[in-house]
Amino acid sequence: MSVDRNPTQYLKEEYERLLSEKLTWEPRELQSSSGADCRMDGKQVIMLAANNYLGLSTHPRVVNAMIRATEEYGAGAGSDRSIAGDMGVHEQLDSRLARFKRAPASLTYPTGYAVNEGLIPQLATRGDLFVSDELNHGSIIDGIRLSHADRAVYRHKDADDLARVMKEAEQHDPRYRQIWIITDGVFSMDGDLAPLPDIANIAREHGAGVYVDDAHGEGVLGEQGRGIVSHFGLSHKQIHAEMGTFSKAFGVVGGHVTGSEFLRKFALNKSRSWLLSGAIPPGVAAACIAAIDVLDSEPQWLAKLWENRNHFINAAQQLGFDTGNSETPIVPIMCKESGIARELADFVWEKGIYVLPIVFPMVARGKARIRVQLSAKHTKDQLDQAIAAFKEGGEKLHLI
Ligand SMILES: Cc1ncc(COP(=O)(O)O)c(C=O)c1O
Incomplete structure (x- = not known):
């Protein structure tokens, strides 16, 4: 007896559903160590999405x-x-x-x-x-x-x-x-x-x-x-x-x-x-x-992490971005709509900044954001470059 059942059909259908709802996950390739300055997908970028808060992965x-x-x-x-x-x-x-x-x-x-x-x-x-x-x-x-x-x-x-x-x-x-x-x-x-x-x-x-x-x-x-x-x-x-x-x-x-x-x-x-x-x-x-x-x-790394975090969040807030209730080096840039968060992430990527758009279903509908993660390894110049990119993108998308 042979039962008509295809075990891989569901995988294909489910993947296609995710694709049609723009819910697929396609990680970019990190081609360097996870530093403040990284190579990703063949491009030099400032990393603002890593958990390597103190830069210890390369210490x-x-x-x-x-x-x-x-x-x-x-x-x-x-x-x-x-x-x-x-x-x-x-x-x-x-x-x-x-x-x-x-x-x-x-x-x-x-x-x-x-x-x-x-x-x-x-x-x-x-x-x-x-x-x-x-x-x-x-x-x-x-x-x-x-x-x-x-x-x-x-x-x-x-x-x-x-x-x-x-x-x-x-x-x-x-x-x-x-x-x-x-x-x-x-x-x-x-x-x-x-x-x-x-x-x-x-x-x-x-x-x-x-x-x-x-x-x-x-x-x-x-x-x-x-x-x-x-x-x-x-x-x-x-x-x-x-x-x-x-x-x-x-x-x-x-x-x-x-x-x-x-x-x-x-x-x-x-x-x-x-x-x-x-x-x-x-x-x-x-x-x-x-x-x-x-x-x-080496307490200097922790001190530098907070200095960088404060520099970034102050600049973002002064520009008029909604940074939610952040109290740590995780700083959300609230965008509300998933499409806006994706567009902003793509916009700053073109300017050499890598950030993660956090969209539905990772957060509730209407709560999409960019998650910025600061590190002790960022220089002030890199953060200012990121802020300039966010300013341009934020104005273009009417977030500020
Ligand atoms: C809040 C929280 N708990 C647990 C984990 C899991 O940690 P790990 O990466 O060691 O599996 C993560 C990682 O994303 C996290 O953000």
């Missing part, structure tokens, strides 16, 4: 650490950490990061995505509840979807609404066994901050756990870039799980979760993305350790 201490460890231990760890790939350098990274974060323990994972997707579903199960900011990152949403717990959403950054949701949750019958409040620390599309002290207070009143995604806060906020928990002067007794990534300000790749010793032991034994996925290569782990060392000993 000599970071690069040399990667080379040395690779020469000594090889290109790969040969296994998952859980089986036969847990090298000394991974353990060193865990403890170096915990020390940097001033927390009892950390556990590093293959990526930040793997932390959210692998750990969150284990934190709560049937009879429990996740309470999530409506604008949380997709990896958090995926993690929550993978769990058997109930879920509730509160309005973006709205502590009063969170308090309301928590109050309603207390009426649930049977009583929830445990509740986790989950939030981005820095929201990746808007560059604004979660009201973490308020969240910690509300959580304490209800005996709930707090899980914060610090992907865009590490290396950017807090004392020497220790991140959002440090920024708000909180401790890991109030913020029970702080996840992050080495793929952004640290300039390398890999994820982590930081908190108590028991969090580390729990995460190590329960996260399928840790147990069932290859260890980051030893060179990567060594580079991450070197990046933490740089953050601790």
